[in-house]
Amino acid sequence: MNPGEGKTMRRNKIINAAEKLFFSKGYERSTMDDIAREAHFSKRTVYAYFNSKEQLHFEVMIRGYRQLIAMLKKEGKKTNDRPADGRLEQMADTFYQFSTDFPDYFAAIFSYENGESDFQKGIPDQSREECYKLGEDIFGMLTGLLREGQEEGIFRNDLDPVKTAIVLWSCMVGVFHTSKVKANYFQNYHHTSSKDLFSGAFQMMIRSIQNEGGGSPE
Known part of the structure; x- marks a missing residue:
């Protein structure tokens, strides 16, 4: 796997986690901490991809x-x-x-x-x-x-x-x-x-x- 593919996979994994939480908990009740836990990444990693x-x-x-x-x-x-x-x-x-x-x-x-x-x-x-x-x-x-x-x-x-x-x-x-x-x-x-x-x-x-x-x- 080249670096670009790995970056895309991590990015999509974070979006998948956010989507799951937004649809189940609601956007307002979901936090970046929740998304990081759901994606199994550190919050720092999540912020590296999304501000x-x-x-x-x-x-x-x-x-x-x-x-x-x-x-x-x-x-x-x-x-x-x-x-x-x-x-x-x-x-x-x-x-x-x-x-x-x-x-x-x-x-x-x-x-x-x-x-x-x-x-x-x-x-x-x-x-x-x-x-x-x-x-x-x-x-x-x-x-x-x-x-x-x-x-x-x-x-x-x-x-x-x-x-x-x-x-x-x-x-x-x-x-x-x-x-x-x-x-x-x-x-x-x-x-x-x-x-x-x-x-x-x-x-x-x-x-x-x-x-x-x-x-x-x-």
């Missing part, structure tokens, strides 16, 4: 983003020939599937609270920059679909694609959260599953941005 617990959280989010992007690309290939609104619906379905298949990654990504320091100049952090780049890649997929829908005459041209994407993203996250934490309530009192709630909500979102007459043009 903070937050940087490790970015690394965990990076794993989640990569998984989500892989799913979006795989499912997107199946709907390449569909109009933009159909592809947007497929994208939403993939988000839902991701939240079901990888709930811990979903929570890590969508529960992260951005701090002011994340955007200050002069504080380089490769993990943070890569994490935000992956997030922007996904956001770019969403805005791209909205622009294509406008070109196809499906979505309203008076809407700003970026601002509309932010609203759709925010609404999706809100519905995701509600459908998860209130799943038993909605199922027992309204006979509505989390999947049905999300699908119905997203259909309302799509209709709100469609041209009059709605749907893809014939």
